[in-house]
Amino acid sequence: MTSLLSLVRALRFRLWALALRARLHRAGGRLVLQAPGGTPRFHALPHVEVERLGGDGGTLTLSLGRDCKLGRDLVLEVWAGADNRLELGDRATLESWCRVQLQGGAVVLGSDVHVRDLCLLKSKSSLTVGDRTVLSRGVNVHATTGVAIGARCGIGERTSIIDSDHTHDGSDGFALDAPLRTGPIALGDNVLVSANCVLLRGATVGPNAVVGAGAVVRSGEYPGRSLVAGSPAEVVREL
Numbered sequence: 001m002t003s004l005l006s007l008v009r010a011l012r013f014r015l016w017a018l019a020l021r022a023r024l025h026r027a028g029g030r031l032v033l034q035a036p037g038g039t040p041r042f043h044a045l046p047h048v049e050v051e052r053l054g055g056d057g058g059t060l061t062l063s064l065g066r067d068c069k070l071g072r073d074l075v076l077e078v079w080a081g082a083d084n085r086l087e088l089g090d091r092a093t094l095e096s097w098c099r100v101q102l103q104g105g106a107v108v109l110g111s112d113v114h115v116r117d118l119c120l121l122k123s124k125s126s127l128t129v130g131d132r133t134v135l136s137r138g139v140n141v142h143a144t145t146g147v148a149i150g151a152r153c154g155i156g157e158r159t160s161i162i163d164s165d166h167t168h169d170g171s172d173g174f175a176l177d178a179p180l181r182t183g184p185i186a187l188g189d190n191v192l193v194s195a196n197c198v199l200l201r202g203a204t205v206g207p208n209a210v211v212g213a214g215a216v217v218r219s220g221e222y223p224g225r226s227l228v229a230g231s232p233a234e235v236v237r238e239l
Helices: 003-025
Strands: 030-034 047-051 058-066 075-079 084-088 099-102 106-109 119-125 126-129 140-143 147-149 160-162 164-166 180-182 184-189 203-205 220-222 226-230 233-238
Touching: 003 030, 075 084, 084 099, 099 106, 106 119, 119 126, 126 140, 140 147, 164 184
Parallel strands: 030 058, 047 075, 058 084, 075 099, 084 106, 099 119, 106 126, 119 140, 126 147, 140 160, 147 184, 184 203, 203 220
Antiparallel strands: 164 180, 226 233
């Protein structure tokens, strides 16, 4: 019985990949699938939204490590005209109701990364998450110019990590028509970000630091082994 179930799951995964390849082809793109460990574990295979955006033709590379796991109602949005990459390391998990938006960028999750329910990962550049890091329920990460989260980090519930924003000068002009300002965000290894935080463009947090609950971390460098808290955030003390 176990062998039959494994065969059925493998067939479902193969048919899903064939359908995705055909949809990308119709939109001017192509699929490269790398799954050295065979069929991933899944409750349901991802819903894929293919958009005819990004250019004249691109490649979606899906790299799925051994024993990675996909939850229910996972949505993968892809710009077919741009080069995109989604990489899941060995035993990485994307839980249920998550959304991954690839708009000419890459999302790379290391080994044993755990992305919990209702997370949004959006990349127009590079979004990397190191081994054994946990993104808790409802985390949003937007990588326009680059977001790097180190290994063994914990990102608390409902935290937003956004490396871009629009300027509002108080005029009648629509803020979203204003130029986009960007700056990469980097978190060192073993950083703990508590719940309900906002990390803004240009923020760099050193290894082994703690960001207190509800902090708004603006552009700047925050040293490792420190407690960063407040709105706006500042270094409260060394750890």
